[in-house]
Amino acid sequence: MARDTVLDDDGSSDRKPPEGSQATKSNSGLLHRRRYLGLVGSAAAALATTVGTGAAAEDYEEITVAAGDSQTVRLSDGETFSNVLIDITEPNASFHIRAIADDWEIRNIGFRGNWDSTEKENAIICQVNSANATGLIENVYFMGSENDDTYPGITGINVANGHTGDLEIRNVNIQNCPDNSIYGSNPGDSSTHPSGSGGGGPVVIKDSYARNSRAGGFRVGTDGSRVENCVITECDKGIWSYYEHAEVVDSDISNSHHADIVCGAPDWQKAQNAEITVTDTRYGSENNRGAAIHGSSAGTPQRTEPGDVDGVPLSPEEAASGSSSTSTQTADGSDDTTDDENEGEEGNENGGDDDDDQDGSADRSNVIVINANGSNGETSFSFEVTGDIEHTPYLGSQVGTIDGSAVEGTIESGCDAYEFSGEITNFQLVGNADIDVEYDVR
Template identity: 70%
Template structure:
């Protein structure tokens, strides 16, 4: 069966074709609409006020659509409307280093067949996967087993998978079925890949079979609420942990360890820490620890960050506002962004690299014609996290300039945190590895890396140059301002499925890229439209994409700050 986890096991493969694109479009690709999800949808993307926050896909009655992620791809900010009778939408990530973020399903899953809304695995042991901020209400009309599974982790999962801030309810076959990677060689699917599955800050309710089911060493359920399921938490194989969670009102038992079906399952172990639950069944296996008391949390809103609606999930907002780590304001309200504690000359700047909460190990480097030192920004990130350089000792660095006076610095951050530097002199270059989850701020203002270089090159006195060239005169021969067009979109319709039409607008400038693309689209100011029968079209642009429309079958790849 196409959505059966056992059929999706594949060993790591080398040499993906996308790696040969000379860096123009490589591993870090954003999927607004990709693959067969774009096929035949005649999709209206981002209608109304929601256009700034997420894209909306409406699945027709009786239709079933599937998105497939490849290595390094991200699927994010989608509202998937399956309210039409027998409409369904599947997400498949059988690859390495992928992310699924901010996905809201609107409507009931009508099918009673054994299916998976999301099926995933990380193929390689040194790769990762992330599922974050998902809202899925399953089948509220029929809870007959097996039916739908919210998230199914396939047998071949070998890497590290983290699932956080998901709200999955009413699934006849587990909200999260994550034990397949622990299968033994005696299992019909063969021995599992053994990769850990970590579920954090999430909610499951009213699911048959189990709420969260995991079964590999290193797997953990942390700060979760599970209620009204057949089996609340099910540690099926190996040794898993449950920490800081509330599990209640399960029909069989709140915590179940092991299973009689497989010899390996009879040796399962669960370690319980600071978790409140009412009942347990060890099935001959071992549960270490005991309940911390009567469960206190039973609602989705009791878990910070869990989305309470499909719109909330798609837009990336959380169920409760993020509170600062402490109550101190320091100097954030005295209006001194341009002069904050600045005892140095006017050519010294505060340079910050800030991340989205979903960012992990986001690296960056920059160079400057003057001294660099770690510092702490006076304001927190939008996620309420500190912005301070030098905290990741193993990765953050500053290299003092040699004879040419060029200093270099860089580091790694993520999780909504940021790094900050005090820089004297002009910033000459900035390289951000994951621009989709990291941005740069100059003196507290979010700007592009190119803008940082431009503004600091003038040392604060006429940074636009005497000729009015915003690039400081360095690129005076670039009459159409292509230096600002650092983003690329590629629409690839190389499949055999006929004609694909598209249109979109950008908030800045746009032109066909000279590097690839058949240049079939027509550009009218900041708007583009075109039709592809077989081939691809590509554009360089500045700003953001708006009002994107696609009818037909195509892969749409967007890369920011590629040069």
Template identity: 35%
Template structure:
């Protein structure tokens, strides 16, 4: 059965952006680890020239990606029971064609990807498979635990997230609300699939950030997190999405920590049973083409296995 949300996450009045400090700590620890255990973009193993992708065993290492660099065609073996952290900073960097094979059972409770465009330009994450999920930290049935993508507060540019498959993560699929209180950078989540993650699936905060042509599914296969969670200041745009919650949690949740925001929704179906929440003066505005008969789907181009992602 899908896990029930914790009281602190089911009640907006008592919820705080606690992952900011937790993940910032994990992020800083990862940066510290770079000095002794970093794996540079050009040295993440020895792939044969005729192989489609490089296999990397997760062993607690940190991969760093900087200005203008591309990290691609990697298959990460999570069956080792270890963790791996990928940190992308600077600007005009790219992560693509990366698949994670096996559930993250490390119990690290950190972020698999810590990303930020800190140069005010655009960076890209595309064609990534994280569909095998993670367990809960300390064995808890409702989180917290591993985050799939954490957008660092210092993010000041733009990140395009395209063709991602994220399922079963214990602490947010794409956690991109932190720049709302700091760097102010934007994100565009397009053509992505997220399912059965805890806390939320798509979490955004900044003016110009969008979720388009994407799906959320919550069923009996894992955690029950919010579909889309919008933080201040907004406005957040949602267009062409399917939010199939099966009555669990909230399809669109607007506002947090005493601060309101605005969500503009168009050409989207959401689960009326899960409904919409508006906190602290927030507003969820529906266009005429919004319906209540969602059918989540895996968008074209989204990888359905680690090998498929790595082979692109």
């Protein structure tokens, strides 16, 4: 099946152009353009019945993606995408949901199968464009990539930089994502970020579950953002409040590789002023990266399983049909915790800090990916960093040339990736590529 490129109707990207960007005039609008794959073939007919007012709770459509194929559905203002079982069990099959609009809903979606690709992608990317509009993601089951745990890779839900309105995410079960289960901090980006100033819209995550995701489980970064009645376990950072002031209420976070509660980041001035308020939440460790954590743990985490949260789907079929789980925990989370679980929390509290925090430095903890896969013609790039830089073997890429702190290269339908410290300066791009920059990933 042929792969088609789909952009916004006006050819613009999801992200706002960076202020003060060093991109050349010929490509300044392309620096952060994200490509999406057109929906073609038999799946289009099935989707036509599901984008609209939705289906009955007991009924759902099933879409099977062929081996090596990737399909995308896009929502416009006021549309709903609901009651769909998406089968990606064939090798290298993938499916993307894109909602860059107002007053949209994504409900009752189950992904069956493993996400095989190791490229940096998003199962769901979304934003609410207008301040007085809303978006809803409810009852989603996505098991990510069980054969890839190296950043970067698949993100379960990515809230785009331009998000301005109100977004609520509830009853989702997202696991095994190399690049966050929910990446919701982009709307808090400052004007110095390569993506430009974010839209500032709040992201509320309720009654949801995350496990075994790199970088972070649930990551937020705008005033009014909140994580409520959620369970996050075995992620690099459980809840990561990256910018501004977020809140965590009545949640259980455990066994994080770095820390259960993380606030701020050293590489952005705005991130160093981040705050998080913790209320009635149980966790074992925290990491204050120059920011402010208000409150403390309410005790040992009681819940670690998706079935411990009412409403979280436990299978793709359960998600697609609109049914939900019933928690096995009591209202106060009073189930006994085993000795092994307690020992795991104690170990995390004593040694959960990142390696780069031991000496106060961030040694090449940042990543930039220049991804021109699927583009036509050559894409040339150059940039400098204020610290150290080296290739990272993302998809085996070793394209560009490093000269001290400067990099330049040319890609033809491929990608290149680097680990670096400090900031990116003098970035220039000629051609078409996805540029993704992630700070403080380890």
